[in-house]
Amino acid sequence: MGIMGMIYMVTMLFSLIILILSSSTVGFDYFQFTLQYQPAVCNSSRTPCKDPPDKLFTVHGLWPSNRNAPDPEYCKETTLNVTKIGHLKAQLDIIWPDVYDRTNNVGFWGRQWEKHGICGSPTIQDDVNYLETVINMYTIKKQNVFEILSKGKIEPEGKNRTRKEILKAIRSGTKGKRPKLKCQKHTGMTELVEVTLCSNRNLTKLINCPDLFKPSSQYFCPLIGIQY
Ligand SMILES: *[C@@H]1O[C@H](CO)[C@@H](O)[C@H](O)[C@H]1NC(C)=O
Ligand SMILES: *[C@@H]1O[C@H](CO)[C@@H](O)[C@H](O)[C@H]1NC(C)=O
Ligand SMILES: *[C@@H]1O[C@H](CO)[C@@H](O)[C@H](O)[C@H]1NC(C)=O
Numbered sequence: 515m516g517i518m519g520m521i522y523m524v525t526m527l528f529s530l531i532i533l534i535l536s537s538s539t540v541g542f543d544y545f546q547f548t549l550q551y552q553p554a555v556c557n558s559s560r561t562p563c564k565d566p567p568d569k570l571f572t573v574h575g576l577w578p579s580n581r582n583a584p585d586p587e588y589c590k591e592t593t594l595n596v597t598k599i600g601h602l603k604a605q606l607d608i609i610w611p612d613v614y615d616r617t618n619n620v621g622f623w624g625r626q627w628e629k630h631g632i633c634g635s636p637t638i639q640d641d642v643n644y645l646e647t648v649i650n651m652y653t654i655k656k657q658n659v660f661e662i663l664s665k666g667k668i669e670p671e672g673k674n675r676t677r678k679e680i681l682k683a684i685r686s687g688t689k690g691k692r693p694k695l696k697c698q699k700h701t702g703m704t705e706l707v708e709v710t711l712c713s714n715r716n717l718t719k720l721i722n723c724p725d726l727f728k729p730s731s732q733y734f735c736p737l738i739g740i741q742y
């Protein structure tokens with residue numbers, strides 16, 4: 515093989531590697547819909563939340579994700595077009611507040627859209643569709659973790675819970691699908707801070723969340739002693 519042949523081979527090999535790497539980081543195979551428990555979020559904050567938190571789970575974000583590769587982020591330069599979302603704002607203020615600073619809700623949705631939402635194409639068509647999809651999932655599709663827990667008789671009473679009872683209550687509201695739980699340690703307690711429900715890539719059905727926090731993670735929820 516001549517020198518040109520070598521160069522050709524090496525170039526092709528590199529192109530192939532880059533193609534594989536970029537397709538796995540830009541694509542996605544499922545969605546995470548993450549809800550956060552406001553009082554626990556405020557407890558984790560370095561600066562106190564400006565308004566007192568509600569004892570509710572509200573939306574953190576809807577994230578295109580990958581089972582076996584990094585989740586895509588910032589897939590394309592974009593900004594949220596604020597002039598188009600007026601009709602959604604009242605509802606989003608309730609279900610998707612910036613818990614740290616509610617005067618900044620629009621900024622929060624914009625950051626989620628720019629970092630995650632834009633990567634959800636073609637399931638997510640544009641910025642307005644991203645926000646509408648979140649509303650739809652929380653309301654019509656009933657992926658409202660607070661309601662789901664409440665139906666399972668788990669109310670936010672600051673009690674010591676087992677992981678099993680939390681999972682059981684959530685599964686009973688999600689056709690048995692396994693959620694992803696996130697806990698955090700705070701002043702000697704372990705608090706439930708986030709619950710993620712997972713859906714297939716076209717958002718037509720719930721699936722078992724594939725990627726749970728490992729026991730070695732600071733966010734792992736232990737078997738017993740989970741505060742909610
Ligand atoms: C937040 O921290 C306070 C004070 O440490 C505690 O009383 C409260 O239970 C915590 N909230 C949650 C949701 O764990
Ligand atoms: C935002 O949306 C409005 C109304 O649809 C449109 O007129 C305007 O050009 C858009 N702005 C940008 C920066 O895309
Ligand atoms: C959604 O995705 C599933 C598999 O991921 C596929 O079987 C189904 O046909 C898709 N539905 C639509 C409407 O594209």
Ligand SMILES: *[C@@H]1O[C@H](CO)[C@@H](O)[C@H](O)[C@H]1NC(C)=O
Binds near residue numbers: 674738739740
């Ligand atoms: C909750 O459980 C933890 C760990 O099992 C324990 O240390 C703590 O004392 C319990 N708290 C209450 C209020 O029962």
